[in-house]
Amino acid sequence: xxxxxxxxxxxxxxxxxxxxxxxxxxxxxxxxxxxxxxxxxxxxxxxxxxxxxxxxxxxxxxxxxxxxxxxxxxxxxxxxxxxxxxxxxxxxxxxxxxxxxxxxxxxxxxxxxxxxxxxxxxxxxxxxxxxxxxxxxxxxxxxxxxxxxxxxxxxxxxxxxxxxxxxxxxxxxxxxxxxxxxxxxxxxxxxxxxxxxxxxxxxxxxxxxxxxxxxxxxxxxxxxxxxxxxxxxxxxxxxxxxxxxxxxxxxxxxxxxxxxxxxxxxxxxxxxxxxxxxxxxxxxxxxxxxxxxxxxxxxxxxxxxxxxxxxxxxxxxxxxxxxxxxxxxxxxxxxxxxxxxxxxxxxxxxxxxxxxxxxxxxxxxxx
Numbered sequence: 001x002x003x004x005x006x007x008x009x010x011x012x013x014x015x016x017x018x019x020x021x022x023x024x025x026x027x028x029x030x031x032x033x034x035x036x037x038x039x040x041x042x043x044x045x046x047x048x049x050x051x052x053x054x055x056x057x058x059x060x061x062x063x064x065x066x067x068x069x070x071x072x073x074x075x076x077x078x079x080x081x082x083x084x085x086x087x088x089x090x091x092x093x094x095x096x097x098x099x100x101x102x103x104x105x106x107x108x109x110x111x112x113x114x115x116x117x118x119x120x121x122x123x124x125x126x127x128x129x130x131x132x133x134x135x136x137x138x139x140x141x142x143x144x145x146x147x148x149x150x151x152x153x154x155x156x157x158x159x160x161x162x163x164x165x166x167x168x169x170x171x172x173x174x175x176x177x178x179x180x181x182x183x184x185x186x187x188x189x190x191x192x193x194x195x196x197x198x199x200x201x202x203x204x205x206x207x208x209x210x211x212x213x214x215x216x217x218x219x220x221x222x223x224x225x226x227x228x229x230x231x232x233x234x235x236x237x238x239x240x241x242x243x244x245x246x247x248x249x250x251x252x253x254x255x256x257x258x259x260x261x262x263x264x265x266x267x268x269x270x271x272x273x274x275x276x277x278x279x280x281x282x283x284x285x286x287x288x289x290x291x292x293x294x295x296x297x298x299x300x301x302x303x304x305x306x307x308x309x310x311x312x313x314x315x316x317x318x319x320x321x322x323x324x325x326x327x328x329x330x331x332x333x334x335x336x337x338x339x340x341x342x343x344x345x346x347x348x349x350x351x352x353x354x355x356x357x358x359x360x361x362x363x364x365x366x367x
Contacts, residue, residue: 007048017042019167026110026165027126027183031069033110035164035180037173040214040279043102054212054323056099064089065109072124074106074175076157096176098155099321101210106175108162117161120144120154125163125183132186133163139190139235143197146231150309151204151316159200171195174202194232201227204316212323214279218269219329222291225249227312229292230305239305246296246365253289254360260284262359269294270326270355290361294354297365301345302337311336326355 013020021033036046044051063071064083067090075096083091114122115134118141125133140159148154160178163186172195173180179199185192205223233242260266266282269290273282299308311333318332330351334341353362 009048011046015042015045017046021165021167025167027128028111031111033165034108035110035168036105036107037169037180038105039103039173040283041103043105046105046107049102049105051102052213053101053103053210056101056210056321056323058099059094059096059105061094063092063094063107063109065092066090068111069109070112070124072106072108072112072160072162072178074100074104074178076177097157098176098208100176100207101323104174104176104207106173106178106180108164108178112162114160117141118144118159120157121159121161123161123163124178126165129163129183129186132188133161136186136188136190137161137193137196139193140196140200142235143193143200143231146234147197147200147204147227149234150227150230150312151201152313154203155208155320156203159203161196172199174199174206176203176207194228197231197235198224198228201231208321209316209319210323212325213273214282215270215273216324216326217279218287218291218294219324219326221288222269222293222295223312225288225292226295230309246293249289249292250364252285253293256285256289257359260286264358267358268356290354293361293365297361297363298333298349300365301349302340 017036017038019035019037023029023031026033038046041051043049059075061073061075065071067088071092073094075094078093078095080090080092083089111126112124113127113130114124115130117123117134117137121140123133123137140161144154144159156176158177162178162180163183164180166183168180168182171182179196181195185195201224205227206220211217211219229242229245232245233239257267265271266284267286269287271282273279299305302308314336315332334346340346350362
């Protein structure tokens with residue numbers, strides 16, 4: 001037996017998930033613009049939901065907006081129809097068939113247009129930026145195909161990019177079907193396109209396999225940085241480039257540790273966030289670079305990319321569409337490499353120091 005529950009609600013124009021821009025804050029300066037940012041725990045300000053990455057859901061949506069504006073969501077667009085002539089609104093419907101956590105719900109309403117950049121990708125932006133955006137992100141399909149080779153089939157049907165106005169506060173946001181990116185990536189020479197390979201990687205590491213709560217955020221971001229660098233290496237400079245990027249990542253990690261303090265519990269790879277700590281206040285480079293560093297170290301322990309990359313694909317297959325903890329990840333890792341564990345390959349891995357000790361990692365991988 002199933003039960004349908006209908007909840008009528010209104011959100012506030014002051015909802016922390018929503019940013020309302022006046023026409024003057026856009027490039028075209030003719031129409032207002034709305035976009036959402038639900039990560040880490042802002043979806044609750046927009047709608048009643050279980051606002052935790054431990055819970056995933058599919059969704060359909062119907063959004064009414066003025067006909068001169070385009071509506072986009074973190075889902076596949078289904079139809080656009082005229083509706084309610086008295087208010088001159090157009091109804092757009094969406095469907096997300098893959099379960100997502102609440103922080104990946106995304107909504108955009110603005111005067112944007114699109115340009116096809118691949119067999120499953122469009123880039124969206126305001127009219128004034130569309131040519132530059134289409135050129136800058138022309139390698140998107142190559143990145144997607146490379147990620148599939150590393151992690152398995154892409155499950156989200158489409159991979160679109162949206163170039164937001166300059167007030168978007170991040171380099172990118174991995175909303176399924178619609179990655180948000182900052183216009184500052186439009187350098188003209190594709191030199192900043194690695195941000196896109198990072199967000200593409202999230203389609204598997206983070207969006208398909210998700211940390212069950214922010215204490216395990218490194219499962220999202222550490223894996224994503226690790227895979228992003230593999231994509232860049234395959235498409236551009238090979239292993240030398242990947243190792244070079246890890247040198248830079250180590251420096252970024254050192255800087256984050258210095259800023260937070262070498263004994264700060266927020267420098268743990270799995271920090272204790274059980275108290276009244278907003279996950280946004282714990283945000284830093286730690287889960288990104290310390291997490292990627294651990295994976296780089298373990299890759300070297302097991303014998304290099306040829307041994308480690310099949311594990312990555314098996315990991316995604318095992319936990320696809322689930323939310324997991326570090327303990328589950330570690331158990332699967334040691335089970336997958338059980339023969340190496342039997343031979344003592346991991347006897348000197350200081351797991352507790354990696355996960356629950358402050359400061360820099362207990363060992364620096366060979367770069």
